[in-house]
Amino acid sequence: MNTKWLVETNGDPLGAIQYIFAEAWERFGLDSMVVPTNGNGSPHLLHDPMDLHRVNPFKPLMTYNAAKFLPQILDEQPEARVGALLRPCEVRALEAKSKREGISSERMLTICVDCLGTYSPEDYQWRAKRKGSPESLDGETLHFARQGGIAVYRFRSACQACRTPIGDGADINIGVIGLPVRQKILVDVPDPATAETLGVESSETTADQPFFDQREHVATRLLQRGTLTRQRLVDNLESILPRDLDALINQFERCGECRSCFEVCPLCAADYPTKDSAGLYERKQVMQWMISCAGCGMCEQACPNHLPLVTIFTNIRQQLIDPMETDLIN
Numbered sequence: 001m002n003t004k005w006l007v008e009t010n011g012d013p014l015g016a017i018q019y020i021f022a023e024a025w026e027r028f029g030l031d032s033m034v035v036p037t038n039g040n041g042s043p044h045l046l047h048d049p050m051d052l053h054r055v056n057p058f059k060p061l062m063t064y065n066a067a068k069f070l071p072q073i074l075d076e077q078p079e080a081r082v083g084a085l086l087r088p089c090e091v092r093a094l095e096a097k098s099k100r101e102g103i104s105s106e107r108m109l110t111i112c113v114d115c116l117g118t119y120s121p122e123d124y125q126w127r128a129k130r131k132g133s134p135e136s137l138d139g140e141t142l143h144f145a146r147q148g149g150i151a152v153y154r155f156r157s158a159c160q161a162c163r164t165p166i167g168d169g170a171d172i173n174i175g176v177i178g179l180p181v182r183q184k185i186l187v188d189v190p191d192p193a194t195a196e197t198l199g200v201e202s203s204e205t206t207a208d209q210p211f212f213d214q215r216e217h218v219a220t221r222l223l224q225r226g227t228l229t230r231q232r233l234v235d236n237l238e239s240i241l242p243r244d245l246d247a248l249i250n251q252f253e254r255c256g257e258c259r260s261c262f263e264v265c266p267l268c269a270a271d272y273p274t275k276d277s278a279g280l281y282e283r284k285q286v287m288q289w290m291i292s293c294a295g296c297g298m299c300e301q302a303c304p305n306h307l308p309l310v311t312i313f314t315n316i317r318q319q320l321i322d323p324m325e326t327d328l329i330n
Ligand code: SF4
Pocket: 062, 087, 088, 089, 090, 115, 116, 117, 118, 158, 159, 160, 162, 163, 164, 165, 295, 296, 297
């Protein structure tokens, strides 16, 4: 069964996406949905699908990683079916968190939308003021979806170095990158049973192939750009970074009682690294944290010392993962 579906948007891509959320809410019998908020702080939990018109997955601002809050939301609603609208880095974090903490996905429906990038909160406020309103700024990113988004250097370093902004790994994945969003968006539901419940039809035709090719082309370019940017960030800062895991653990010791990066990270939310008898964070626990890092950049955003944590963690993660990949190949 074909589970990819090009949806006509009739000039209103955001409206079409909100319609898909509403369909998903009804067909999967959801009780609530975690969605990006309009403000700062905690994620917004909607209880009424009539409120879905307020949701905008393309708002270029990220102030939390929802994977941090989802287990708690599920615990607080033991009977409820909960939907979660996530960015790709939130899906990555949820996957890693689920492996570590054994979170059950039974009562959860995840929806991931291609991410078009986010500004730092300060930059977002400044740009919104310059544009006249946050709404004018929010509309801008979607306008450039076909090219893969606006100039990436404007965004947070996490977004510049993003492993992939392509919506993937969720129950329902919605694609806009590389597509003429005022005409069509992509709905990809990998599991046939889920696709059937949502009502995805076997609608792919040969006429659709150029849309898929164009999307593939833009997505490949974005992935290559992300790889080059990660390397450039590391090269530019290599002389001043904690360059390996042990140096990072020593850095955390110098940070004293500050644990802001631990507190905002979805992967440490339930499970901080602990200290050994020498007062240093346990090497194995910090290593597991770094390997699981989803690259969302919330830690960097929270660091009172403005340490370039995305670059530091990316560099260390790469050092830890490369030998693992080599082991797998051998
Ligand atoms: S890190 Fe990637 S997925 Fe996360 S907000 Fe930035 S561009 Fe989007």
